[in-house]
Amino acid sequence: MIMRMRVLHLSWEFPPRIIGGIASHVFDLSRALARRGLDVHVMTCNFPGAKKFEGIDGVNVNRFEAYAAGDSFLGWALRMQKNMEISSSDLISGTRGFDIIHAHDWLSGVAGIGLKHLYRKPLITTMHSTEYGRRTGIHNDLQASIHEIEGWIVHESWRVITCSYYMRGHVSWCFRTSESKISVVPNGVDVTKFSFNFNYREVRNRFAQESERILLFVGRLVPEKGLDTLINALPIILANSLNVKLIVVGEGPQKEVYQRIANDYGLREKVFFAGHIDDWTLRTLYRVADVTIVPSKFEPFGIVALEAMAAHCPLVTTTTGGLNEIVDDGGTGLKVPIDNPNALAGAILRIVRDVGFKNYVVENAYRKCLWNYNWDKIAEWTNGVYDAVLNEYTRSIWKPSG
Amino acid sequence: MRILLLSWEYPPKRLGNIADHVSTLAHELVRRGHEVELVVLDDLKQGFEDVTGVHVHRVAAPIKTHPMASILSYSVTASLQMETESSNIIYFYKQQGKSIDLIHAHEWLTTYPAIVLRHAFHIPFVLTFHSIEGHRCHDHFNTTSLAIKEIEDMGIWESNSVITNTDWLKKEISRYYGKGHDEKIRAIWPLRPNWVDEVVSVYNRAMQ
Numbered sequence: 001m002i003m004r005m006r007v008l009h010l011s012w013e014f015p016p017r018i019i020g021g022i023a024s025h026v027f028d029l030s031r032a033l034a035r036r037g038l039d040v041h042v043m044t045c046n047f048p049g050a051k052k053f054e055g056i057d058g059v060n061v062n063r064f065e066a067y068a069a070g071d072s073f074l075g076w077a078l079r080m081q082k083n084m085e086i087s088s089s090d091l092i093s094g095t096r097g098f099d100i101i102h103a104h105d106w107l108s109g110v111a112g113i114g115l116k117h118l119y120r121k122p123l124i125t126t127m128h129s130t131e132y133g134r135r136t137g138i139h140n141d142l143q144a145s146i147h148e149i150e151g152w153i154v155h156e157s158w159r160v161i162t163c164s165y166y167m168r169g170h171v172s173w174c175f176r177t178s179e180s181k182i183s184v185v186p187n188g189v190d191v192t193k194f195s196f197n198f199n200y201r202e203v204r205n206r207f208a209q210e211s212e213r214i215l216l217f218v219g220r221l222v223p224e225k226g227l228d229t230l231i232n233a234l235p236i237i238l239a240n241s242l243n244v245k246l247i248v249v250g251e252g253p254q255k256e257v258y259q260r261i262a263n264d265y266g267l268r269e270k271v272f273f274a275g276h277i278d279d280w281t282l283r284t285l286y287r288v289a290d291v292t293i294v295p296s297k298f299e300p301f302g303i304v305a306l307e308a309m310a311a312h313c314p315l316v317t318t319t320t321g322g323l324n325e326i327v328d329d330g331g332t333g334l335k336v337p338i339d340n341p342n343a344l345a346g347a348i349l350r351i352v353r354d355v356g357f358k359n360y361v362v363e364n365a366y367r368k369c370l371w372n373y374n375w376d377k378i379a380e381w382t383n384g385v386y387d388a389v390l391n392e393y394t395r396s397i398w399k400p401s402g
Numbered sequence: 403m404r405i406l407l408l409s410w411e412y413p414p415k416r417l418g419n420i421a422d423h424v425s426t427l428a429h430e431l432v433r434r435g436h437e438v439e440l441v442v443l444d445d446l447k448q449g450f451e452d453v454t455g456v457h458v459h460r461v462a463a464p465i466k467t468h469p470m471a472s473i474l475s476y477s478v479t480a481s482l483q484m485e486t487e488s489s490n491i492i493y494f495y496k497q498q499g500k501s502i503d504l505i506h507a508h509e510w511l512t513t514y515p516a517i518v519l520r521h522a523f524h525i526p527f528v529l530t531f532h533s534i535e536g537h538r539c540h541d542h543f544n545t546t547s548l549a550i551k552e553i554e555d556m557g558i559w560e561s562n563s564v565i566t567n568t569d570w571l572k573k574e575i576s577r578y579y580g581k582g583h584d585e586k587i588r589a590i591w592p593l594r595p596n597w598v599d600e601v602v603s604v605y606n607r608a609m610q
Contacts, residue, residue: 068549068552069545069548069549069552070474070545070549071470071472071474071475071544071545071546071549072469072470072472072475072545074469074472074475075472075474075475075478075545075546075549078474078475078478078479079474079478079549079552079553082478082514082517082518085518086517086518086521089518089521089522090521092522093521093522093524110479110482113482113486114482114485114486114518117485117486117489117490118485118489118518118519118522118523119522120489120493140469141467141468141469141470142469144467145465145467145468145469145475148464148465148466148467149465149479152464152465152479400493400496401496401497
């Protein structure tokens with residue numbers, strides 16, 4: 001009898017508990033793996049109103065008590081992971097155990113290390129980001145500690161998964177680990193979420209005038225997202241007699257700085273800071289926008305680019321990080337160097353004015369979503385990593401019984 | 403009997419009296435014909451050593467930097483390293499068809515690995531308290547002390563038996579953690595001539 005592969009995902013967040021991007025990643029990935037026929041279990045923190053055990057589209061979700069007193073976020077995070085480890089042990093006793101333990105980031109990787117040794121099963125960790133990347137460097141003891149913990153997890157993992165080749169290089173450099181132990185599996189996007197009927201005129205008129213083309217920026221307002229470059233490009237675009245309106249979705253510490261730059265340029269009417277908006281409105285915005293721009297200076301992956309591609313919205317990005325792999329210059333969008341308003345303005349003008357080129361790019365981009373970034377494909381690649389690891393594990397001497 | 407001792411200190415690493423206490427206990431157990439595996443945290447000396455019959459496994463803390471010298475993040479990460487070494491010892495015996503009969507942890511610092519190992523391998527554990535957090539922090543519980551108190555509480559609940567060195571500490575544990583535990587707490591004064599035999603009797607009771 002062929003046994004179904006059993007996988008335990010460890011994640012500190014899972015819907016309805018959503019704190020960062022990992023919740024939706026694990027939600028989509030685990031369901032896609034279950035669709036492929038794997039026996040998938042998720043161990044995650046409890047949340048008010050959420051059930052202790054539930055089945056979601058074939059995924060067995062287990063929630064443990066995440067409360068623990070701690071001296072800091074780090075102290076809590078480590079004690080929380082001891083609870084995660086104990087609950088996982090209880091889950092494993094009384095079953096035939098798991099073939100793979102798959103942890104996500106340092107907020108579950110420490111529990112992964114413990115479980116790996118307790119049950120002698122291979123640990124795979126997805127490094128969604130690094131402390132070094134998040135803060136562009138290690139500046140204090142708290143960060144140094146998290147950085148060390150991440151290195152420990154990378155060292156203990158049988159394989160590491162990153163979402164881009166760029167992140168593979170980064171993780172390899174950051175933790176002095178060989179690139180040969182890191183697999184790249186991209187993030188995904190659900191294109192069906194972007195095809196729906198809605199009142200195009202009504203949404204468009206809410207954000208811009210009839211004569212204005214809509215430029216869309218989505219992201220936290222922090223320096224590495226590069227909104228300043230885009231605002232600097234606006235006067236050039238307007239001088240080339242293209243009437244545009246920039247919609248900025250997102251909040252952040254740099255908001256006032258960007259508002260001041262826009263006012264100084266006399267662009268008060270041309271830049272609209274929409275702040276946080278709900279999921280549905282954001283998806284309609286992608287549909288009505290003439291261009292989505294990702295002017296980032298640092299970007300591990302670039303999920304905004306995927307969402308624009310899924311919504312048939314033309315895309316202009318920089319050549320940094322994961323964006324370099326998502327966008328094919330002149331094929332699925334346009335790419336420009338970072339910090340270059342002239343090049344950015346030129347690319348925006350080209351993609352808006354050349355309708356034939358625009359249609360060509362948008363169709364290619366949508367197809368790339370279907371081929372590369374759909375969750376079934378990602379589950380297939382992830383399953384491939386599992387198979388490779390289990391193959392190595394089977395031939396190894398490191399086993400629970402001799 | 404095959405016993406796994408977990409300690410934060412063992413000679414040459416001496417922070418307080420526990421090093422000598424654990425050392426005496428381990429050697430007396432070996433003298434009585436028991437097998438002793440001892441896992442200890444030691445940042446200056448690592449690896450396996452046979453100390454006149456006691457199998458000592460010294461492991462180093464995996465994380466060296468801690469914000470504000472946090473004892474909490476240091477202890478949780480370091481005790482996880484002790485836990486992985488303990489797993490390796492358990493599998494070492496498992497593969498010879500043998501098993502660890504009992505885990506004896508000392509203080510809250512080694513409580514987490516004992517709890518986790520019990521859940522994973524169903525090995526009973528005994529926990530010795532040499533002191534408790536309420537006394538160490540003079541009842542001024544800050545977030546660190548509160549966390550340590552919670553870990554001690556978890557250890558008392560999860561352990562099969564608790565040992566204290568004095569009757570007074572036994573009473574204090576009841577005062578801090580509730581009277582419900584009286585049954586499983588045993589005060590053994592470690593200067594009495596046959597105190598190690600009393601510890602062995604606690605082991606026997608914990609294994610039933």
